Amino acid sequence: MIEINNLGKVYSGGRSYTRALGGVDLSIPKGSVYGIIGLSGAGKSTLVRCLNLLERPSEGQILINGQDLTVLSGEELRKARRRIGMIFQHFNLLSSRTVAENIAFPLEIDGMKKAEINKIVDELLPLVGLSDKKDSYPSELSGGQKQRVGIARALALKPDVLLCDEATSALDPQTTLSILNLLKDINRELGLTIVIITHEMKVIKEICTHVAVLHDAKCVENATVEEVFTSPKSDIAREFVSSVFPAELPEDLLRELSSHKDSELVRINFLGDTASKPIINGLITECGVQINILYGSVEHLRSSLFGNLILEIRGTDEQRGLAHEYLKSNSLVFSYLNRGGADA
Amino acid sequence: MPDSVYLLKMLNLVSPAVWETIYMVFASGVLAYIIGMPLGIYLVVSSKGHILPSPMVEKTLGTVINILRSAPFIVLMVALIPFTRAVVGTSIGTTAAIVPLVISTAPFVARIVETSLKEVPSGVIEAAQSMGASPWQIITKVLLPESKSSLILGAAITAINVVGYTAMAGAVGGGGLGDLAIQYGYNRFRTDVMIITVAVLVIIVQLIQTLGMRLAVRYSYGRKI
Numbered sequence: 001m002i003e004i005n006n007l008g009k010v011y012s013g014g015r016s017y018t019r020a021l022g023g024v025d026l027s028i029p030k031g032s033v034y035g036i037i038g039l040s041g042a043g044k045s046t047l048v049r050c051l052n053l054l055e056r057p058s059e060g061q062i063l064i065n066g067q068d069l070t071v072l073s074g075e076e077l078r079k080a081r082r083r084i085g086m087i088f089q090h091f092n093l094l095s096s097r098t099v100a101e102n103i104a105f106p107l108e109i110d111g112m113k114k115a116e117i118n119k120i121v122d123e124l125l126p127l128v129g130l131s132d133k134k135d136s137y138p139s140e141l142s143g144g145q146k147q148r149v150g151i152a153r154a155l156a157l158k159p160d161v162l163l164c165d166e167a168t169s170a171l172d173p174q175t176t177l178s179i180l181n182l183l184k185d186i187n188r189e190l191g192l193t194i195v196i197i198t199h200e201m202k203v204i205k206e207i208c209t210h211v212a213v214l215h216d217a218k219c220v221e222n223a224t225v226e227e228v229f230t231s232p233k234s235d236i237a238r239e240f241v242s243s244v245f246p247a248e249l250p251e252d253l254l255r256e257l258s259s260h261k262d263s264e265l266v267r268i269n270f271l272g273d274t275a276s277k278p279i280i281n282g283l284i285t286e287c288g289v290q291i292n293i294l295y296g297s298v299e300h301l302r303s304s305l306f307g308n309l310i311l312e313i314r315g316t317d318e319q320r321g322l323a324h325e326y327l328k329s330n331s332l333v334f335s336y337l338n339r340g341g342a343d344a
Numbered sequence: 345m346p347d348s349v350y351l352l353k354m355l356n357l358v359s360p361a362v363w364e365t366i367y368m369v370f371a372s373g374v375l376a377y378i379i380g381m382p383l384g385i386y387l388v389v390s391s392k393g394h395i396l397p398s399p400m401v402e403k404t405l406g407t408v409i410n411i412l413r414s415a416p417f418i419v420l421m422v423a424l425i426p427f428t429r430a431v432v433g434t435s436i437g438t439t440a441a442i443v444p445l446v447i448s449t450a451p452f453v454a455r456i457v458e459t460s461l462k463e464v465p466s467g468v469i470e471a472a473q474s475m476g477a478s479p480w481q482i483i484t485k486v487l488l489p490e491s492k493s494s495l496i497l498g499a500a501i502t503a504i505n506v507v508g509y510t511a512m513a514g515a516v517g518g519g520g521l522g523d524l525a526i527q528y529g530y531n532r533f534r535t536d537v538m539i540i541t542v543a544v545l546v547i548i549v550q551l552i553q554t555l556g557m558r559l560a561v562r563y564s565y566g567r568k569i
């Protein structure tokens with residue numbers, strides 16, 4: 001439902017010239033929670049700000065439900081923006097307005113009648129769990145509560161899309177989790193498409209269905225979260241994945257184990273169904289190899305299980321060949337750590 | 345001990361001057377805001393990266409304001425005599441003093457308002473833009489309400505400044521407490537009148553400052569000011 005075609009953005013002022021985005025193509029499906037991750041300065045904020053034209057792209061198109069935003073201006077653009085909610089790292093609430101008045105703000109902007117506004121505000125307050133803070137001012141709220149107001153405000157006009165730029169970066173881990181859960185609920189209940197900018201892989205892991213990796217103004221990888229977590233293609237994506245699932249063995253241990261001539265080190269990723277299969281048992285009984293577990297973790301990715309194992313497989317060449325076939329036939333994602341180039 | 349006759353005389357002498365001063369401060373303050381406030385708003389919104397960027401306008405307006413502000417009030421007042429006469433028919437008296445007071449205060453107001461509005465964080469303006477707010481809505485629903493307490497403090501500073509100017513205007517026949525101080529305190533060596541005039545001026549300034557501070561706190565909604 002959001003099509004980003006060859007999006008480019010150049011900041012030029014005086015002597016400086018920064019290419020913040022260089023030809024980004026993305027397609028964000030309706031109802032998805034689309035994460036965009038990248039290091040600082042990769043161009044994430046620029047990308048998300050281009051989506052509602054807070055930043056005018058230098059080139060390319062942005063189609064939301066088939067409508068090209070980049071050709072709009074004035075009142076047409078303002079109308080289109082009302083279909084796109086946005087929340088911010090520093091909340092950006094109006095300090096002179098109460099919680100209820102902040103949520104009412106976009107409705108006032110839209111020219112809605114007072115009675116109607118009050119009705120919508122009263123519906124939104126419980127949704128974000130702030131019924132008892134209705135008449136508080138932002139200065140009296142915690143960071144998490146402020147972001148909840150930001151979310152309610154962004155949802156007030158019932159947008160099709162919600163943009164989040166580092167929406168949890170100013171919050172502690174526990175509050176982050178509660179905000180992410182709120183976003184997850186909203187996505188499920190309202191069917192809202194959510195675009196999340198972050199530099200933290202744990203945010204992606206928690207709620208995203210898709211992820212795009214931005215690096216040096218380019219999109220280097222984009223796929224479903226499962227694909228990127230189980231088989232990241234770019235170095236930068238691999239780095240991000242290992243930041244939440246640290247499955248690297250210490251160098252010297254790896255060297256020592258690699259010197260065994262009849263053993264192999266294999267890394268296996270499980271996802272969903274395969275996580276509950278008795279793989280190790282199968283390897284031992286069906287292939288006759290000996291198994292040594294060097295590393296293991298089972299985490300959850302959004303709401304499915306995601307396992308990560310590093311095994312040492314010992315046995316004759318033939319037995320190890322059988323093991324290889326076994327892993328393959330169970331459609332597991334695996335890779336050898338010490339078998340020069342050979343893998344699944 | 346001063347007797348009651350003396351007190352009555354003094355009251356008759358000072359109170360009209362107090363009212364003249366209040367009239368001048370109030371009238372020229374209001375008129376200066378009517379002119380200066382839109383200019384201040386325009387200076388902000390036309391600046392680079394704001395909601396109606398227009399570097400040419402910002403620069404021109406800024407220069408005009410700087411020129412007007414660099415002329416000392418007393419010089420401006422004398423220079424404006426022909427203009428004042430054309431506008432109000434005379435160049436002497438309280439009403440005539442209002443003309444130069446407004447012309448020198450309006451650019452000051454523009455800068456003070458500009459400073460207050462610039463305190464509104466750009467993120468808040470951006471949030472309003474992202475909700476599809478028009479420039480006019482951003483000015484009336486974001487910039488002005490968000491800087492209310494700062495605008496009030498600015499108004500108090502402006503008013504205190506104008507009190508000072510009215511005293512100067514008094515020196516050239518503008519009426520008010522300045523006039524009184526010159527005529528009695530300076531020309532007729534009435535030290536008692538001089539002292540009372542100064543005391544009344546101090547009280548007026550204190551009242552304005554206190555009122556401004558109170559209102560600013562009331563409209564700060566728990567933020568630091």
Ligand SMILES: Nc1ncnc2c1ncn2[C@@H]1O[C@H](COP(=O)(O)OP(=O)(O)OP(=O)(O)O)[C@@H](O)[C@H]1O
Binds near residue numbers: 020039
């Ligand atoms: N308004 C601007 N003017 C000039 N250059 C800018 C502007 N905004 C961003 N840039 C530059 O564009 C590049 C991308 O910036 P952007 O803010 O999109 O990065 P980011 O991925 O959001 O980083 P972070 O994680 O630190 O927020 C950076 O090199 C930055 O310096």
Ligand SMILES: [Mg+2]
Binds near residue numbers: 044045046166
């Ligand atoms: Mg950023």
